[in-house]
Amino acid sequence: MFHGFANIWTPVIETRQIGRDPVRVDLAGEGVVLFRGEGGRIGALIDRCPHRGVKLSLGKVTADGCLECPFHGWRFAPDGSNRRVPLNPEAKIEQLGATALPTRIMGDMVWVYTAPGREALAEPIAPDGLVAPGLSRTYVTRLWDCHWTRAMENMLDSPHLPFVHRKTIGKSLLRRMTPQSSMDIVWEDTPWGGRASAHLDGLDGGGVLEFFRPNVMALTIPIPNRHFRIHALVMPAGEGKTQLTVVTSRGFLRAGVFDPMFRLSSAKIADEDKAVVESSPKGAVPPSGDERSVKTDRATLQFRKYYHDVLAASAA
Numbered sequence: 508m509f510h511g512f513a514n515i516w517t518p519v520i521e522t523r524q525i526g527r528d529p530v531r532v533d534l535a536g537e538g539v540v541l542f543r544g545e546g547g548r549i550g551a552l553i554d555r556c557p558h559r560g561v562k563l564s565l566g567k568v569t570a571d572g573c574l575e576c577p578f579h580g581w582r583f584a585p586d587g588s589n590r591r592v593p594l595n596p597e598a599k600i601e602q603l604g605a606t607a608l609p610t611r612i613m614g615d616m617v618w619v620y621t622a623p624g625r626e627a628l629a630e631p632i633a634p635d636g637l638v639a640p641g642l643s644r645t646y647v648t649r650l651w652d653c654h655w656t657r658a659m660e661n662m663l664d665s666p667h668l669p670f671v672h673r674k675t676i677g678k679s680l681l682r683r684m685t686p687q688s689s690m691d692i693v694w695e696d697t698p699w700g701g702r703a704s705a706h707l708d709g710l711d712g713g714g715v716l717e718f719f720r721p722n723v724m725a726l727t728i729p730i731p732n733r734h735f736r737i738h739a740l741v742m743p744a745g746e747g748k749t750q751l752t753v754v755t756s757r758g759f760l761r762a763g764v765f766d767p768m769f770r771l772s773s774a775k776i777a778d779e780d781k782a783v784v785e786s787s788p789k790g791a792v793p794p795s796g797d798e799r800s801v802k803t804d805r806a807t808l809q810f811r812k813y814y815h816d817v818l819a820a821s822a823a
């Protein structure tokens with residue numbers, strides 16, 4: 508299970524999207540059903556009933572906070588334990604549980620750990636912008652036809668900004684660029700991934716990208732004395748499908764009336780990337796030595812090395 512994406516924490520969905528009904532998400536080739544059970548606790552189960560394999564997401568959440576399978580009515584708690592097998596009072600329910608995945612609520616999102624039926628080896632680490640109090644956040648989600656690694660490295664790639672995003676986040680770089688310009692990417696390892704800053708002709712000011720392994724990017728937009736960040740959460744969904752969530756966090760213009768404006772700009776940036784990224788070769792990014800690379804590919808090559816050294820062969 509979870510080939511190439513095992514044993515990791517990933518943000519999956521906004522908490523507020525999980526209401527009375529179960530919600531199915533596709534995560535790295537597996538169906539996962541999320542529901543709100545006992546005490547408001549959110550559970551994540553592999554979307555397959557242990558009895559006859561049907562989709563639990565077609566079932567319903569019962570008054571006692573269990574997810575009830577639509578086929579024969581077995582009931583599962585958020586931790587996967589079986590609470591009831593109708594018509595079989597002698598059944599050993601402790602042996603008839605569903606497969607649960609560890610979950611955490613961080614900021615406004617549910618994070619899921621891709622190791623079925625096991626405890627997580629560590630706690631998730633999220634950028635400040637996603638979890639700090641006193642910020643307003645907006646969320647925009649898109650489904651792209653590409654391998655998630657192509658989408659992820661696009662988020663770590665500064666030299667595409669003045670081309671793909673010439674009218675949005677690449678505008679100021681484009682204005683300062685000359686035919687002789689040179690860009691240097693300074694990469695610094697951090698305990699959770701890395702930090703990349705782009706320097707055009709030796710100058711600062713290109714914004715700082717932070718990478719949170721394996722699939723979260725936070726871009727700080729430099730506005731004096733203001734918090735403004737754009738995050739990309741890149742999740743492998745089904746085969747060749749990637750779920751991209753763009754989250755903005757801001758410490759100014761905090762009223763909800765400004766949210767549509769920030770959502771609109773996130774959608775615009777995401778949609779600018781879409782056609783280019785979807786035209787990449789199918790499948791995962793190749794190892795660092797393949798394809799032609801130059802010095803401005805520093806951050807994306809770091810990602811490729813990490814992906815091929817650590818994630819590509821993983822399975823749960």
Ligand code: FES
Nearest residue numbers: 556558559576579
């Ligand atoms: S298949 Fe789920 S209860 Fe039978």
Ligand SMILES: [Fe+2]
Nearest residue numbers: 661667671780
């Ligand atoms: Fe982009």
